[in-house]
Amino acid sequence: MPRLCISVSVARLGSLFFVAGISIWPLSVAQAQVLIPHTPQLSATDMERDGLTVAQEALQLAQFQQFNEALVRAKLAAQLAPQAYEVWALLGGLYLTVSQPAEAIPALNTSIALNQKNAGVYFSLGSAYFRTGAYQDAARALEQGLALRSDVAEEWFNLGNAYLKLKQNPKAIAQYRQALKYDKKFWPALNNIGLLQYEQGEIPQAIRSFQAAVALDNKAGEPKLALAVALFRQGQVQQGINTALVALRLDSRYIEPEFQRENLWGERLMADTKALFANPQVQELIQTLQADVGQ
Numbered sequence: 001m002p003r004l005c006i007s008v009s010v011a012r013l014g015s016l017f018f019v020a021g022i023s024i025w026p027l028s029v030a031q032a033q034v035l036i037p038h039t040p041q042l043s044a045t046d047m048e049r050d051g052l053t054v055a056q057e058a059l060q061l062a063q064f065q066q067f068n069e070a071l072v073r074a075k076l077a078a079q080l081a082p083q084a085y086e087v088w089a090l091l092g093g094l095y096l097t098v099s100q101p102a103e104a105i106p107a108l109n110t111s112i113a114l115n116q117k118n119a120g121v122y123f124s125l126g127s128a129y130f131r132t133g134a135y136q137d138a139a140r141a142l143e144q145g146l147a148l149r150s151d152v153a154e155e156w157f158n159l160g161n162a163y164l165k166l167k168q169n170p171k172a173i174a175q176y177r178q179a180l181k182y183d184k185k186f187w188p189a190l191n192n193i194g195l196l197q198y199e200q201g202e203i204p205q206a207i208r209s210f211q212a213a214v215a216l217d218n219k220a221g222e223p224k225l226a227l228a229v230a231l232f233r234q235g236q237v238q239q240g241i242n243t244a245l246v247a248l249r250l251d252s253r254y255i256e257p258e259f260q261r262e263n264l265w266g267e268r269l270m271a272d273t274k275a276l277f278a279n280p281q282v283q284e285l286i287q288t289l290q291a292d293v294g295q
Contacts, residue, residue: 047081051077051082052084055090074094078091083114086111088111089111092105092107092124105125105132119149130158139163142162157176160189161192164264173193187220191226193209194207197209207231210226222254222263224250229269255286257273
């Protein structure tokens with residue numbers, strides 16, 4: 001922010017004195033020890049300009065991964081420029097980055113109240129609501145964002161995830177297909193279609209979805225492991241085992257049931273995964289991978 005100029009002036013009795021930024025009226029002897037602070041008056045335009053400058057500093061810090069420092073500046077920027085929707089959007093985004101989604105929600109809603117045409121803010125708000133478990137609110141925010149900008153495959157995918165959590169499977173699948181409409185190589189959408197098909201007992205259809213996801217990215221561990229489980233359950237035991245061994249080497253995080261659940265795996269798939277993991281060949285690899293992590 002620009003520096004404040006400090007003027008020092010001496011005048012006759014009855015005048016204002018400015019000494020190091022403090023104004024002193026001529027006082028009686030009894031009052032002479034009391035100093036009345038002088039507060040510099042900044043216009044709203046000055047404050048907004050300074051707020052945007054501080055917001056730019058916050059953005060630069062964020063670009064260097066200094067998120068906590070960026071958050072401090074973004075809070076100050078919001079105080080200085082409370083009518084700047086960009087500042088509130090930045091503040092909300094930083095709260096999300098430091099895993100404080102509950103704090104992000106009011107900041108993002110303030111940004112939207114100031115400007116209802118920024119699709120990205122609705123997308124961020126949808127993410128914040130999703131991460132706090134408010135799935136209906138997440139779906140509503142994402143739909144509003146997609147009404148403004150429909151060509152973002154990732155946000156159709158996120159909307160599908162919100163509907164999945166709301167147990168509205170047909171709607172979820174429809175959003176995943178919209179994601180694929182805008183990005184035919186977006187394998188997570190195919191993967192999650194497979195997850196829902198599996199939970200609905202449509203195992204052959206789920207296998208095809210997982211296979212299509214693997215074909216798009218052969219290095220993605222999740223669809224490969226899900227495919228392994230489906231093959232194992234369908235009686236293709238050795239193929240399922242072999243596929244699982246490859247998948248776990250690609251992404252050992254899926255060993256943990258909690259990680260599976262975080263990635264929206266359903267109870268049926270998780271139960272069948274546990275059965276596959278009980279196989280001696282798979283169990284041996286799991287123990288090796290866990291030992292490597294513990295080292």
